[in-house]
Amino acid sequence: MDHRPDPTGLYSLAAATHPHIEWGARRRAAIVAGRGRCLSPEEERIAATDELLARCIPELIQLAKCAALAGVPTLTCDCRRAIEHSSAALLRLLDSALAAHGRDQRYDVTHWRTATEARAAVVAADLLDRRDDDPWPLPGAIDCAACNIADALLACRRERMSVPEDITSAASELLVVYAATVAL
Numbered sequence: 001m002d003h004r005p006d007p008t009g010l011y012s013l014a015a016a017t018h019p020h021i022e023w024g025a026r027r028r029a030a031i032v033a034g035r036g037r038c039l040s041p042e043e044e045r046i047a048a049t050d051e052l053l054a055r056c057i058p059e060l061i062q063l064a065k066c067a068a069l070a071g072v073p074t075l076t077c078d079c080r081r082a083i084e085h086s087s088a089a090l091l092r093l094l095d096s097a098l099a100a101h102g103r104d105q106r107y108d109v110t111h112w113r114t115a116t117e118a119r120a121a122v123v124a125a126d127l128l129d130r131r132d133d134d135p136w137p138l139p140g141a142i143d144c145a146a147c148n149i150a151d152a153l154l155a156c157r158r159e160r161m162s163v164p165e166d167i168t169s170a171a172s173e174l175l176v177v178y179a180a181t182v183a184l
Helices: 024-035 041-046 049-070 073-105 112-128 137-156 162-182
Strands: none
Touching: 024 073, 024 112, 024 137, 024 162, 041 073, 049 073, 049 137, 049 162, 073 112, 073 162, 112 162, 137 162
8 A cells, every 4th residue: 555645746747748748949948947047148158068067966956955845735836936947947057068068079959959858758758657656756857867967077077978968868857847847
């Protein structure tokens, strides 16, 4: 017998499972919403990839704190806006990190941005198949994003070609989180 309480809609990321979400529009909206939350646009433009990825860490901590509170039904409404802002800020940082990496390694990032959107759709669709013994989607998405950001940060020095893959994986998880907050 499972004694876990039913999660809030936000904690389960249920709103991100709507089949008609336009992931490209959501990604672009998040990047606009994240402007100036962690760095000024001027700082974003000149920062190196590893600097932008390192800036994700404090914001991930804030996001995790809010996510922990989002599991409490009476606090969900208070947390939704903070989760929306943090996920947008992280998506902005990751997009800037991808752009910086593309600039430094001389490749076009369009494919990787499109891959973020496609992966977000897959992550959201996978939420529909969630089993009772799986971790709750909101903390799971944050954990996955944090691990991918750490991998990207480490890869900046030793395995540069895996950086866009890691950034895309992190961004797709956070895009699902963002989509769930703006759809509520």
